Structure formats: structure tokens, C-alpha cells
Amino acid sequence: MFDGWTHAGIHYVALYAVYETAGKLRIPLLGMSPLEDGDQMADAHIKLFKNILDVYDKTSDMVGFLVGDNCATNQSIATKIGIPLVGCASHRFNLAVNKFMEPYDDLLGEVNNLRVELRHENNRAELKKYTDLVPIKRNVTRWSSTLTMVER
Incomplete structure (x- = not known):
């Protein structure tokens, strides 16, 4: 493998x-x-x-x-x-989920951009006042990262 x-x-x-x-x-x-x-x-x-x-x-x-x-x-x-x-079955599953999420690409892209901004030091310090959770950005090769990003 x-x-x-x-x-x-x-x-x-x-x-x-x-x-x-x-x-x-x-x-x-x-x-x-x-x-x-x-x-x-x-x-x-x-x-x-x-x-x-x-x-x-x-x-x-x-x-x-x-x-x-x-x-x-x-x-x-x-x-x-x-x-x-x-x-690899998980790779095929990832391709299928990505196809399913295609209509939401613009919205998911905006959420991802927000997450990237929240990871910057000053923004992260402000965010830490409200939560211990760390912003997660999506990894296009792993559909689960998109789900985790949206759930957070």
C-alpha cells in the first residue's frame, strides 16, 4: 500500500x-x-x-x-x-463526497477563507476569548476536514 x-x-x-x-x-x-x-x-x-x-x-x-x-x-x-x-476505496468515497458538495463550493470556500483568517495570530487571540476550539481549514483531499470545518 x-x-x-x-x-x-x-x-x-x-x-x-x-x-x-x-x-x-x-x-x-x-x-x-x-x-x-x-x-x-x-x-x-x-x-x-x-x-x-x-x-x-x-x-x-x-x-x-x-x-x-x-x-x-x-x-x-x-x-x-x-x-x-x-x-483505494476511501479515495473513491472522497471523490463521491466532493462531487456531492460541488453545489456548495462557493459557500464552503468562504467558510474556509474565514477559517484561514481566524488562524492568524491576532485573530486567534481574539477567538480564544470565546472558545478553546482551534479553527480548522479544509483539505480538499479529505472530505472529513470539510465536515469538521463546518461543524466547528
Whole structure:
């Protein structure tokens, strides 16, 4: 299973193994690394994937399938290394919820902008007089952050 995210302009990729042993599910983190030179293409992911497997003296032919977002890059990775891609159900659910919220994008954008302003130091100090809750802004890749933002 692998996932990527960008923070402060750097794209990171994490790779997990998922397996069962002695009747227990195991999901150890095998590696997490920024992609070199900011390259987010399939070949850069494959190189990282193989480098992480090398650390554990494993090869890609020992991998049964990949779990990741059903994006073009991940499809290309799976095709190039000959391992089936199982699209992540939570990613699909996130896409469906985002589609459902589309008619409210303008309003949600305004609420998010307000939350961003409330996070600034002076505004946050004033807000703290009324609540201990911290303003939450939305993360477009996680529908639950939008729900939490609106609920607060």
C-alpha cells in the first residue's frame, strides 16, 4: 500500500506492507521518502518503490498487488511493474463526497477563507476569548476536514 502527499513544496511517498501472520493483520511502514528532484512521474515512484524493497531484500515479484489512489500515475506504476492496482476505496468515497458538495463550493470556500483568517495570530487571540476550539481549514483531499470545518 502506498500514498503520497505534498508538504511545504516537497512530495513524499510512504510505502507499507500489508499482510497476515499468526492470525493478525500487520501493516508496517517500510519506507517514507521525498521523491528526488520533485519528480512525481511513475518512473520516480518505481525507483523509490524498488529501493525500499531492496532494503528488505525483497523484489517486486513478491508483491501481490498495490493499493493506492486510482490516479493515472498509480495506474502507470502498476502497468510498468506488472502488479495489479487495487484502487483505494476511501479515495473513491472522497471523490463521491466532493462531487456531492460541488453545489456548495462557493459557500464552503468562504467558510474556509474565514477559517484561514481566524488562524492568524491576532485573530486567534481574539477567538480564544470565546472558545478553546482551534479553527480548522479544509483539505480538499479529505472530505472529513470539510465536515469538521463546518461543524466547528
